[in-house]
Amino acid sequence: MKAFTKTKYGGPEVLQLEEVAKPTLKEGHILVKIKANSANPADWHLIRGEPIIARLAFGLFKPKDKFTGADFAGVVEKIGSNVSRFKVGDKVFGESMKSGVFAEYACVPENVCALMPEGSTYSEMACVPIAGLTALQALITHGKLKEGETVLINGSSGGVGHFAVQIAKAYGAKVTAVCSSKSVDFVKSLGAEQVIAYDKENIHQHIGPYNLIIDIHGNLNFADFKRMGERAVIVGFTTLGHMFSVLIKKAFSKFPLVQFTAQATVKDLETLATLIHENKIKVAIEKTYSYKQIPEALSFIEAMHTKGKVAMVWEDKDI
Numbered sequence: 001m002k003a004f005t006k007t008k009y010g011g012p013e014v015l016q017l018e019e020v021a022k023p024t025l026k027e028g029h030i031l032v033k034i035k036a037n038s039a040n041p042a043d044w045h046l047i048r049g050e051p052i053i054a055r056l057a058f059g060l061f062k063p064k065d066k067f068t069g070a071d072f073a074g075v076v077e078k079i080g081s082n083v084s085r086f087k088v089g090d091k092v093f094g095e096s097m098k099s100g101v102f103a104e105y106a107c108v109p110e111n112v113c114a115l116m117p118e119g120s121t122y123s124e125m126a127c128v129p130i131a132g133l134t135a136l137q138a139l140i141t142h143g144k145l146k147e148g149e150t151v152l153i154n155g156s157s158g159g160v161g162h163f164a165v166q167i168a169k170a171y172g173a174k175v176t177a178v179c180s181s182k183s184v185d186f187v188k189s190l191g192a193e194q195v196i197a198y199d200k201e202n203i204h205q206h207i208g209p210y211n212l213i214i215d216i217h218g219n220l221n222f223a224d225f226k227r228m229g230e231r232a233v234i235v236g237f238t239t240l241g242h243m244f245s246v247l248i249k250k251a252f253s254k255f256p257l258v259q260f261t262a263q264a265t266v267k268d269l270e271t272l273a274t275l276i277h278e279n280k281i282k283v284a285i286e287k288t289y290s291y292k293q294i295p296e297a298l299s300f301i302e303a304m305h306t307k308g309k310v311a312m313v314w315e316d317k318d319i
């Protein structure tokens with residue numbers, strides 16, 4: 001089968017499309033014929049080995065894992081022993097950083113997968129896992145968002161942001177979204193009541209107030225969170241130095257601020273599938289690439305100005 005591999009750290013050009021053996025099925029896993037993937041900042045962080053501190057986990061001098069990719073959608077080809085939730089032929093989507101899903105086939109744990117909702121496409125559902133889970137867990141699990149509350153979403157037009165705006169609306173919140181002026185119409189179309197263009201208004205002087213602040217871009221200061229919100233969640237970071245300076249100030253304060261890493265859970269994947277089935281959230285795909293162009297897709301998203309998501313498909317008819 002074809003798979004993207006990496007043997008050194010570097011830009012997306014270090015990825016090689018190779019002919020490799022199909023993965024062996026393990027207990028509690030399913031073998032998925034991959035139909036589509038999506039690109040996430042986590043992919044290029046891993047490929048570049050950045051931030052450098054991450055190399056303690058991912059390999060000091062070169063990547064420990066030859067294979068790569070996280071988000072996928074596809075068809076169950078085989079099921080391993082002790083798999084109870086899926087059968088051969090099911091259409092599934094999910095997220096696994098360790099399964100090398102930028103490939104024709106991947107062996108993934110069943111507990112990071114869910115059934116695709118009826119009527120959805122592989123490219124749509126491949127765009128959901130990391131970005132959708134992160135948005136849902138930021139707002140609901142960690143942000144404890146309640147119906148009728150106000151939320152400021154900083155970095156609202158990208159993968160995580162465009163889901164966050166729609167999920168907050170679906171849970172009955174009033175959304176103020178922050179993005180560049182070129183993304184204002186897009187973010188309004190997702191349901192944001194108010195939009196602040198960060199290139200026209202200085203967010204570091206904005207007063208608010210809001211019940212909840214979700215900082216997806218990761219450039220807000222501790223003083224910004226305290227000035228604008230009752231509680232806050234950090235999703236992304238601009239520099240490690242900035243994030244540490246915010247977290248150190250938080251350690252000496254009672255202000256409720258959470259920084260977290262999203263986890264794939266069956267419950268949250270199924271919640272996202274239901275929201276999509278009920279038309280409460282739509283997946284916006286700015287660009288769709290062929291699987292052969294996965295390195296180009298990763299280069300495109302590295303600019304961090306994607307509107308919605310970028311998908312990669314393994315067959316043209318699967319778009």
Ligand SMILES: NC(=O)c1ccc[n+]([C@@H]2O[C@H](COP(=O)([O-])OP(=O)(O)OC[C@H]3O[C@@H](n4cnc5c(N)ncnc54)[C@H](OP(=O)(O)O)[C@@H]3O)[C@@H](O)[C@H]2O)c1
Nearest residue numbers: 041134155157158159160179180183217236261262304305
């Ligand atoms: N904690 C976690 O578990 C977790 C999970 C997933 C992602 N993340 C992190 O979350 C961040 C966003 O991920 P993503 O997939 O949504 O990335 P993305 O699709 O590249 O979106 C980034 C968005 O940031 C916006 N942006 C750029 N400069 C900005 C600024 N100065 N102020 C406000 N917004 C700005 C851009 O909007 P414009 O184009 O309108 O400028 C763009 O749409 C990344 O840092 C990623 O590593 C964390």
